[in-house]
Amino acid sequence: MGYGSLIQEAVSDAENDMATVNAAAQAIITAINGAKTWITDQTWTGTAATSWCGDWNGFYAQLLNLLSNQLPGAETTVVNNVRTQMEKLAQNQPKTTATAS
Numbered sequence: 001m002g003y004g005s006l007i008q009e010a011v012s013d014a015e016n017d018m019a020t021v022n023a024a025a026q027a028i029i030t031a032i033n034g035a036k037t038w039i040t041d042q043t044w045t046g047t048a049a050t051s052w053c054g055d056w057n058g059f060y061a062q063l064l065n066l067l068s069n070q071l072p073g074a075e076t077t078v079v080n081n082v083r084t085q086m087e088k089l090a091q092n093q094p095k096t097t098a099t100a101s
Helices: 003-036 049-092
Strands: none
Touching: 003 049
């Protein structure tokens, strides 16, 4: 197996891993969005309800931003880093040459 195929295999594995991460992120987003429909200030009243809803919305807004906006960039970084590492590994391996017998 040549280094080119090893590099492609490593990149493919990284892409598959990131697809799994993306699927998990989407499941988290779906769960949060489903829960948001139940989080209202109508169940409770007063400052405690307002504070709790604000905390919920603030925390999960940050989480949704991370999953929706920052994760895709992280995926690209991971795949590119795997490609770079594998290419460096291939360049540092001694070259073998066939000799006639």
